[in-house]
Amino acid sequence: xxxxxxxxxxxxxxxxxxxxxxxxxxxxxxxxxxxxxxxxxxxxxxxxxxxxxxxxxxxxxxxxxxxxxxxxxxxxxxxxxxxxxxxxxxxxxxxxxxxxxxxxxxxxxxxxxxxxxxxxxxxxxxxxxxxxxxxxxxxxxxxxxxxxxxxxxxxxxxxxxxxxxxxxxxxxxxxxxxxxxxxxxxxxxxxxxxxx
Numbered sequence: 001x002x003x004x005x006x007x008x009x010x011x012x013x014x015x016x017x018x019x020x021x022x023x024x025x026x027x028x029x030x031x032x033x034x035x036x037x038x039x040x041x042x043x044x045x046x047x048x049x050x051x052x053x054x055x056x057x058x059x060x061x062x063x064x065x066x067x068x069x070x071x072x073x074x075x076x077x078x079x080x081x082x083x084x085x086x087x088x089x090x091x092x093x094x095x096x097x098x099x100x101x102x103x104x105x106x107x108x109x110x111x112x113x114x115x116x117x118x119x120x121x122x123x124x125x126x127x128x129x130x131x132x133x134x135x136x137x138x139x140x141x142x143x144x145x146x147x148x149x150x151x152x153x154x155x156x157x158x159x160x161x162x163x164x165x166x167x168x169x170x171x172x173x174x175x176x177x178x179x180x181x182x183x184x185x186x187x188x189x190x191x192x193x194x195x196x
Contacts, residue, residue: 021070028077029065032058035084039091046094047087054083105171112178116159119185123152126192137193148191155184 036043036058043051057080064072127149130136136145159181166174188194 021074022068025065025070025073025077028073029061032061032077032080032084035081035088039088042095043087043091046098047090050087050090054080054087057083102171105175108175109166109171109178112175112182113163116178116182116185119182119189120156120159122194123155123185123188123192126194127152130192137191140191148188151184151191152188155181155188158184 036054040051043054061073061076061080064070064076130145131149134142136142140148158177162174162177162181165171165177
């Protein structure tokens with residue numbers, strides 16, 4: 001009889017202990033969820049791999065809560081919170097770097113969009129002139145002229161693509177293409193003997 005009272009008392013103590021940990025466990029999971037939801041969109045964009053790792057930790061925490069392992073939740077929550085803080089720092093750094101890269105690309109784009117179109121116009125005028133006169137620059141025959149003319153058409157296509165990409169928010173790709181277009185234009189200035 002005395003033993004059964006002791007067992008009942010222990011069972012009651014365990015139940016009270018479990019019940020007393022339920023609320024802190026639920027609060028811990030709610031805090032973790034709220035902290036992560038604050039910057040989830042940026043995390044998906046700037047640090048998707050690290051976000052997956054953190055999501056797995058959060059899922060383990062939620063599973064433990066669902067299984068009423070409140071003590072596990074309470075003891076693991078600080079570690080998960082630390083992972084979320086580390087992710088938040090990584091995301092902030094990646095976002096700053098992306099914004100700096102974008103600002104640099106936009107600045108370079110301004111320079112390129114001021115210099116490439118006039119080069120294209122001069123090249124177009126020279127190609128038109130050479131097509132009519134059929135007097136090619138020294139060392140150039142009709143086949144070489146046609147090849148260079150084809151290169152010029154490719155340059156114009158690349159410049160158009162660069163403009164489209166820049167307009168759609170892909171500044172870094174646009175700048176790469178625009179740089180290539182400018183380099184091709186400079187080459188063609190020499191090939192067609194265009195005076196700057």
